[in-house]
Amino acid sequence: MSYTDDVLAVVEKRNQSQPEFLQAVKEVLESLGPVIDKHPEYREEGILERIVEPERQIIFRVPWIDDEGNTQVNRAFRVEFNSAIGPYKGGLRFHPSVYIGIIKFLGFEQVFKNALTGLPMGGGKGGSDFDPKGKSDREVMRFCYSFMSELFRHIGPDTDVPAGDIGVGGREIGYLFGQYKKIRNHFVGVLTGKGLNWGGSLIRTEATGYGCVYFTEEMLKTQGKDFKGKEVIVSGSGNVAIYATEKIYQLGGKVIAMCDSSGFIHDPDGVNLDTVREIKEVRRGRIKEYLEKHSSAKYGEKFSDIWKIKCDIALPSATQNEIDKESAESLVSNGCIAVGEGANMPCTPEATDVFIKAKVLYGPGKAANAGGVSTSGLEMSQNSLRLSWSRKEVDEKLHNIMINIHDACLKASNECGTPGNYVNGANIAGFKKVAQTMMDHGIYG
Numbered sequence: 001m002s003y004t005d006d007v008l009a010v011v012e013k014r015n016q017s018q019p020e021f022l023q024a025v026k027e028v029l030e031s032l033g034p035v036i037d038k039h040p041e042y043r044e045e046g047i048l049e050r051i052v053e054p055e056r057q058i059i060f061r062v063p064w065i066d067d068e069g070n071t072q073v074n075r076a077f078r079v080e081f082n083s084a085i086g087p088y089k090g091g092l093r094f095h096p097s098v099y100i101g102i103i104k105f106l107g108f109e110q111v112f113k114n115a116l117t118g119l120p121m122g123g124g125k126g127g128s129d130f131d132p133k134g135k136s137d138r139e140v141m142r143f144c145y146s147f148m149s150e151l152f153r154h155i156g157p158d159t160d161v162p163a164g165d166i167g168v169g170g171r172e173i174g175y176l177f178g179q180y181k182k183i184r185n186h187f188v189g190v191l192t193g194k195g196l197n198w199g200g201s202l203i204r205t206e207a208t209g210y211g212c213v214y215f216t217e218e219m220l221k222t223q224g225k226d227f228k229g230k231e232v233i234v235s236g237s238g239n240v241a242i243y244a245t246e247k248i249y250q251l252g253g254k255v256i257a258m259c260d261s262s263g264f265i266h267d268p269d270g271v272n273l274d275t276v277r278e279i280k281e282v283r284r285g286r287i288k289e290y291l292e293k294h295s296s297a298k299y300g301e302k303f304s305d306i307w308k309i310k311c312d313i314a315l316p317s318a319t320q321n322e323i324d325k326e327s328a329e330s331l332v333s334n335g336c337i338a339v340g341e342g343a344n345m346p347c348t349p350e351a352t353d354v355f356i357k358a359k360v361l362y363g364p365g366k367a368a369n370a371g372g373v374s375t376s377g378l379e380m381s382q383n384s385l386r387l388s389w390s391r392k393e394v395d396e397k398l399h400n401i402m403i404n405i406h407d408a409c410l411k412a413s414n415e416c417g418t419p420g421n422y423v424n425g426a427n428i429a430g431f432k433k434v435a436q437t438m439m440d441h442g443i444y445g
C-alpha cells in the first residue's frame with residue numbers, strides 16, 4: 001500500500017461517523033501521490049498523519065434563554081486544525097446540520113485554502129447546531145453572547161481569528177465582537193467580517209462572491225472566453241450567491257436561477273438582484289417571494305432541479321454536496337462549460353469526476369472561494385496597521401490574489417502531469433506550503 005493509502009485507512013477507521021470529513025481528506029490525499037513520491041522525508045516525519053489530525057478540538061455547551069423564557073441548549077465547536085503558517089483562521093457556521101464532522105471537513109479544507117491565498121493564516125473552523133432561522137434578533141443576541149462566553153478563552157488576534165459562514169453574517173459577528181470586547185476589555189481584530197465603523201474591511205462582504213467570479217473568469221480566459229452574454233446558475237441566495245451575482249452582472253453575464261433551502265427560482269429574463277437582496281438581506285424572507293414581483297419567473301421546490309436548467313456556467317454557492325452525479329451529468333449534457341465552487345465542497349466526488357472527464361473548467365472551493373478568507377486576511381492586516389484601505393485598494397488586492405491562486409493551481413496541475421485539473425493543482429499547491437513549514441518546525445511543532 002502507498003503512504004497515502006496507509007494514512008487514509010487510519011483516517012477511515014478513526015472517523016467512521018464523519019462522512020464529510022472523510023470525503024474531504026480522501027480528495028486531498030488522492031491528489032498528493034506525485035508530491036509524496038518526490039519527498040520521502042514527508043513519510044519519515046509523519047507529515048500526512050499529522051496534517052489529517054486537528055491540533056485541537058473544542059466542544060462546548062451553549063445555554064441561552066428564548067423569548068418565551070425557556071432554557072435552550074446548543075452544542076458548539078471550534079476545531080483548530082493547523083497553525084503551521086499562521087494563526088488559526090476560518091469561519092463559524094450556525095446551522096442545525098452542524099456536528100463535529102462538518103466542522104472538521106471545513107477546517108481541513110481551510111488549511112489548504114488559506115495556504116493558497118499567500119497570506120499567513122493557519123486553518124480552523126467552528127460553529128453550532130443553533131438555527132438562526134425564525135429566531136428574533138434578541139434570541140440571536142443572547143445565543144451569540146453565551147457562545148462567546150466560552151469561545152473567548154480559546155481565540156485571539158494572534159491565536160485564532162473566526163469569521164462568518166452559513167448563518168453567521170454581520171449581525172452575528174457584531175454580537176460576538178461586542179461580548180468578546182466586554183469580557184476581555186480588548187478592542188482587537190479577533191474576528192473578521194466586522195462592521196465598517198469598528199475595524200471591518202471594505203469589500204469583505206462582497207469578497208467570496210466577487211472572488212469566485214474572478215477565479216472563474218481566469219479559468220475562462222485559458223480558453224479565450226469570458227462572462228459576456230453567458231447564462232449562469234448561482235445556487236443559494238446568501239452572502240456568497242448575492243455578491244457572485246452582482247459581479248456576474250458587472251461582467252456582462254446573466255444569472256438565470258438562484259435558490260434557498262426551500263426551492264429555486266428560474267427567471268429567464270435574468271434574476272433581479274435588487275429584489276433578491278430586499279427579500280434576503282432586508283427581510284430575511286424566502287426566495288419564493290420573488291414571484292410576487294416577477295411574473296417572468298418560475299418556482300421549483302425540488303432543490304436539485306435547479307441543475308436541470310440549461311446554463312453556460314454554474315456557481316454552486318449554497319452548501320456541501322449540493323451537486324451529485326446526476327446533476328453534474330445534466331449540466332454537462334446541457335452544455336455547461338465552467339463550474340466555480342462558491343460553496344465548500346458543493347460537488348460530490350462522483351460529480352467532480354463527471355466534470356473532470358468532460359473537460360469542464362472546474363474550480364474547486366478551496367481555490368475558487370478563497371476570496372472571502374483572503375479579504376479577512378487583508379482585514380487583519382488593516383487592523384494591525386490601525387488604518388483602513390479604500391474599496392478600490394482592497395478590491396484590487398483581492399483580484400490579484402485570485403489571479404495568483406488560479407495561476408498557482410494551473411502551474412501545479414501541469415507539474416503533476418494533469419494539466420488543467422484544478423483539483424490536483426489546488427491540493428498540491430496548498431499542501432506543499434503547509435508541509436514544508438511543518439518540516440521546518442519539527443515533529444513537535
Ligand code: NDP
Pocket residue numbers: 164165166167168169208235236237238239240241259260261262303317318319320342343344369370372373
Ligand atoms: P449564507 O448563510 O449567507 O447563505 C447560505 C445560502 O445557502 C442560503 O441561501 C441557504 O438557504 C442556502 N443553504 C444553506 N444550507 C442549505 C442546504 N442544506 N440546502 C439547500 N440550501 C442551503 O451563507 P454563505 O453564503 O456565507 O455560505 C454559502 C457557502 O459558501 C457555504 O458552503 C460556505 O461554507 C461557503 N463559503 C462562505 C464564505 C463566506 O465568506 N461567507 C467564504 C467561503 C466559502 P436557506 O436560507 O434556506 O438556509
Ligand code: 2IT
Pocket residue numbers: 089090091092110113161162163164165192344369370372373374376
Ligand atoms: O469558508 C471560508 O473560507 C469562510 N467561511 C471564510 C473564513 C474567513 O475567515 O473569512
